[in-house]
Amino acid sequence: MRPDLSDEPLLPAEVKLITWSLVLGVVLLGLLVWVSEAFFAAG
C-alpha cells in the first residue's frame, strides 16, 4: 500500500488550523511559563 501523493491544495480550513495552532502555542508558551514561575516554582 503506497501512500498517496497529492495535488490537493491546502484548504483554508487547514491553513486556519495550522496557523491557529502555532499562534496559540506561542501565546500560551508565555502565559504558561509565567504561571509556572509565579505559582509553581521549581524550588
Add this chain to the structure above:
Amino acid sequence: MKASEDWWALWIGLLVFALSLCTLAGRDLLGWGVTTQVWLSPAKALAPVSKAYAVLPGVASLALTYLFLLAVMTGGAAALGLDAKRFAAGFSVILWASWLCWLAGNNAYVAATPDKRAGFGIGWSLSLTGEAGFIVALAAGLAIGNFLPGVATWLAEATRPEWYVKIAIVVLGGALGVQAAGARGLATAVLFRGFAAIVEAYLIYWALVYLIARRVFRLTREWAAPLASGISICGVSAAIATAAAIRARPVVAIMVSSLVVLFAVVELVVLPFAAEAFLVHQPLVAGAWMGLAVKTDGAAVASGAITEALLRARAAAAGITYQEGWMLMTTTTVKVFIDMFIGVWAFVLALVWAYGIRKDEGRTVSARDIWERFPKFVLGYFVTFTALLGLVVTRPGLLDAAKLASAETNVFRVLFFVMTFFTIGLVSNFAKLREEGIGRLALVYVVCLFGFIVWIGLAVSWIFFHGMEPPRVG
C-alpha cells in the same frame, strides 16, 4: 461495558492496588510477591517483598507471583475475547523470559553502583543499576522478533506491550503518590509543568508535522493527519484516533502505527543515553524529554525508567543520591497528560474535517466521541496517585503501611515493565521498514522526529523543568 485493553488495564491495576491497600488494615495479602535484588550468588537474588513472608523461599515467592499473574491476566484475556489457552501459554513464556532478563540485568557486575561494589567484594561494574534488565529484555525481544519470527508469531496472543504498560502505569500512580506526599510542592510543580509542556507540544508539534507532510512531502490529507498525530503526539493511539476522526481508511492507521512502533524502539535505545550524556545535571528535564519525544506509552515510560537509572547512577558516582522515582514520575506525568488530550485533539480534528474540509451534511461530533477515545487507564493512574497521596497527607501515621503497599505493588509494576520491554522487542520487525510503500512515510517520520520533534521536546522540557531536582537522600 465494552471490554477493551484500556478498561482491563484499569481493572487489573486497581485490583493489585486494592489488594496492596490491605496493609493499611494490618492484612498483608501481597507480601509474598518476589523482589529481585542485585546479586552475585543467584541463590540470594530472590526474596519475598514483605518481612511478614520472610520464611518463604525466594523460588516459592517467584512461583506464587507467576501463578497470581497468570490467573489474573488470563482472566483479563478471556474477558477481552482472546484465546485463553494460547494467551496463557504465551504469557507464561513471556513472563519467565522477561524475568530471566531482569535477573541478568541485576547481576552485580552489571547493576552495582560504585558505592555498592565494596559490599559485593568486586572491583568493577557497569553501574547500570538493576534497570539494565529492561535493556536486556528489549534486546532479547528484538532478537526473537527479528531472527525467530516463528516464535514471535507463536507468542502473538500474549504480545501486548501497551496492555502491560497501562497496567504498570495504574499501579505506578500509588507509589508516586506516597513519594509526592513527602514533597508536595515539587509534586504539584511537576504536575502543572507537565501539563504546560504537553499543551505546547500538541500545538506546535502537530501543526508543523502536518504542514511539512502536506507541503514538502505532498502527502494527501488522509495520510498527513494520522501521520502528524502519530509522530507528534502519542504514537499508535493518536494515529488510530485521528484516522477514525477524519474517516481515513484503516490501512492508513495500520501503516502509521507500524512506523510509530519501530521508531519508538530506536528512540528508546538512543535517547536515554543522550540524556545521560547531556542532561546529567537536569534530571527532570531528562524525564520530561522522554515523555515528550518518545512515542508509544510503553517506550516512553520505559525510556523514563532507563533514563532515571542512568542518571541516578551517574549522580551516585558523584556522591549525590536522588530519591528514586521522580524522573519516572515526570515522564509518566507528561505521558498521561498527552494521552488525556488525544480524545480532545481527535475531536477538534473531527470538527475541522466535518465542517471545514469535507463539509459533511448532517455530520455531528459529540462529547461522547471524546469519552470513547479517552484512555481509561489514565483514570486509574490518577485514582491510585491521589488516593495514596491524600491518605498519607491526611493520616501521616499510615506512612509506613503505605510504603509497604507501594513496595508490594512495585513488584508487579516492575514485572509489567520488563514484559513491556520484551514485547516491544517482539513486535519490532525492522524488515518492515524496507517494505515497498512505507519508505516515503518513513522519510517524513525521520525528518520530523529527529529534525525537530526531539529538539522542540527538549526545548519545551528545558523551559518548564530546568533547575528542578528530585529530593536528595541523606
